[in-house]
Amino acid sequence: DKALAIQDDDPNLWKNRGVPLLKLERYEEALHSFDKALAIQDDDPNLWKNRGAALGNLERHEEALHSFNKALAIQDDDPDLWSNRGEVLTKLHRYKDGLISIDKALRIKLNESNFFSYKGLILSLLGDYDEALNNLKEALKLEPKEPLWWANNGIILGRAGRYQEALENCNKALELNPQDESGYYAKACFYALQGVVNLALENLQQAININALRCRREAKYNPDFDSIRNDERFQKLLIG
Numbered sequence: 001d002k003a004l005a006i007q008d009d010d011p012n013l014w015k016n017r018g019v020p021l022l023k024l025e026r027y028e029e030a031l032h033s034f035d036k037a038l039a040i041q042d043d044d045p046n047l048w049k050n051r052g053a054a055l056g057n058l059e060r061h062e063e064a065l066h067s068f069n070k071a072l073a074i075q076d077d078d079p080d081l082w083s084n085r086g087e088v089l090t091k092l093h094r095y096k097d098g099l100i101s102i103d104k105a106l107r108i109k110l111n112e113s114n115f116f117s118y119k120g121l122i123l124s125l126l127g128d129y130d131e132a133l134n135n136l137k138e139a140l141k142l143e144p145k146e147p148l149w150w151a152n153n154g155i156i157l158g159r160a161g162r163y164q165e166a167l168e169n170c171n172k173a174l175e176l177n178p179q180d181e182s183g184y185y186a187k188a189c190f191y192a193l194q195g196v197v198n199l200a201l202e203n204l205q206q207a208i209n210i211n212a213l214r215c216r217r218e219a220k221y222n223p224d225f226d227s228i229r230n231d232e233r234f235q236k237l238l239i240g
Contacts, residue, residue: 045075079109113142129160147173151182181210189224
């Protein structure tokens with residue numbers, strides 16, 4: 001801010017201001033900074049990438065997709081860009097397109113556990129549970145103590161109707177780190193898929209207590225909650 005008060009036409013200054021705002025989850029302010037930078041220099045792929053991240057967190061997914069596409073038109077060998085694009089496409093329920101983007105990310109960066117995990121989730125939404133679980137197996141080989149991968153494995157097993165195994169994986173996530181929201185979030189998905197409303201809401205509340213922003217954002221678009229989406233208690237959890 002001090003630097004910009006002296007010189008406000010340097011795109012790197014605006015970018016450097018936007019990045020910490022993004023990390024501070026002050027997404028509107030971050031977006032303003034990235035837009036300022038892009039008004040001066042519009043050929044920096046990282047600016048478009050960061051703008052897309054801000055828009056995605058603001059749930060402006062079509063605009064986020066546009067920003068990621070702009071970034072990829074400039075630089076198409078950034079695996080995180082392809083992954084970010086895949087996540088936005090998934091939020092838009094464009095699962096096959098999302099899968100193509102995640103595969104692009106994996107071709108560039110072969111051993112990224114996060115990409116394997118997200119690919120597994122997309123495959124499960126397409127009903128390919130065996131291949132989905134194979135991808136989670138790869139993620140767990142790379143990071144066997146990451147609670148999120150166990151939680152995601154539990155979500156996929158729940159979607160496949162393998163409920164006992166699903167619950168075991170959710171509990172494994174919580175055993176590894178009870179302060180990580182992913183185990184509770186996965187159990188909320190697990191119970192919602194079976195129509196056990198009270199336990200779904202109870203676990204979602206526990207997940208929100210740990211990480212409200214992520215859990216509310218994910219639950220809003222996750223089809224696992226479709227059976228309780230119109231429940232007034234669920235809607236209240238989403239808005240806080």
